[in-house]
Amino acid sequence: MPALPALPRPSMLSALLPGSLRQRIGARLNDFRVPSFTVPAPIARIVARLPQQPPTHALTLALNLALGRILPRDALEPLTGRHLQIRVLDAGLRLDFTLAASGFCRAAATARPDLVISATTRDFLALALREEDPDTLFFSRRLRMEGDTELGLLVKNTLDAVDWDALKTKLVGRRSG
Template identity: 55%
Template sequence: MNSITTNIAGGARAPSPLPPLVGALGRRLPAWPGSLLCVAALNLVLRPHLPDDVRASLRGKRLRVRVCDAGVGFDFTWREGGFAALRGGAEADLEIGACARDFVALARREQDPDTLFFSRRLSMEGDTELGLLVKNTLDAIDVPLTELGRQALSRLVNLRGFT
């Protein structure tokens, strides 16, 4: 397995938008409920846009999204039909880390992942091929993820009769 690692710490790091108290609290909270919320969002927003070959490549891989300044990490995998939350603790095949503000900027397409990576504000640790697959898949989605999320929530609300 090829491996890529870059450290988020360093002089290029932008100041954290979250107060230190939020990070301290996040480190004390159990990860499992956050992972459940994370996979619910991924299944709502990303699952419909993933090609079959990407789904097959993700199957059984342990992924982790770490929000550094919030002190939280979300573990999940792809199982038949969608993303599924995992309990933390085991080593991830791929861990992606950044501060909350940078993840939001990526989702809105206000920042390029390569720029954040090379400025040491985005880290990827683990399987290089899997990291490139995730990056290229997200790049191939033309609409910002925040817009996809808004559309998905709107459809969900309409289906539930809350209009």
């Protein structure tokens, strides 16, 4: 597999936006809560029949952008060559990916995954926005892990180690009191 080209670092949002707009965006991000919703079944049936490569490519692109910046590559080394799958239950998505020497890439959907992480769209969004704790979702059976749970713990602990507040400060800038 060819090496991924180095991506230019995007300008920080805080440098692009005037102070008052940056503060309003920061305030909205602080107050935002993911509403309770489920993807309608007819849409999920359609999405499940569509090729899964485009959303998997979007996921691996986002992970590669984060790799080395907010996701420590050395901590994720045990994921190298392991087949991971994210199932978005209410949307009918199955995203198969792996970590290679060149970064995250799509894994063959025909192979059995080493780790499957399943939840609804709403719960994945709440996790990404740090509104919900993975342990809370896991023990309430809204987040499921199947397969190599040691890999699951590695992923969870790596995400828990990310300083999300520092990242948000970099992106939005400091709010004035």
